[in-house]
Amino acid sequence: MSMLWIAVIAASVLSFGQKWLGYQVPPDVLDRPRIARITTLLPIALLGALVATQTAASGAEIVLDARLAALSVAAVLLLARAPFLVVVIAAAVAAAGLRALGWA
Structure with a gap:
């Protein structure tokens, strides 16, 4: 068994233990x-x-790339109380447009 699997199993056991302890509070x-x-x-x-x-x-x-600009577009639209689907699509269009213009 590789160290990766040992780490995954250990993290799983610790996560389960932490969740169990939370129920004991x-x-x-x-x-x-x-x-x-x-x-x-x-x-x-x-x-x-x-x-x-x-x-x-x-x-x-x-x-600092198109993701930051897309997040800014999403934040402005959320502040303007736009519907969530509009926010997601506008942010995706902004990121795609900037990447098409060469700003990766």
Whole structure:
């Protein structure tokens, strides 16, 4: 068995253990205002970090390309309360257009 599979199995076991430990936390701990606020905002922060790294990173480098422009188009349309499908299509068209013009 390669080290990769050992790492995958170990990560799976640790992930399962962490999830199991989460179920063992008493409900009164989760009802505290500070904990409730953190658990409410945590998914938003994680999604923001994922979007930022997928938009501005390529491997270990920071790159500014059509993805950043597409994200900007999407942000403007979301602020304007456009329908989600319109936001996705407009961002894709912006990225494709910039890439067709040579701005990778």
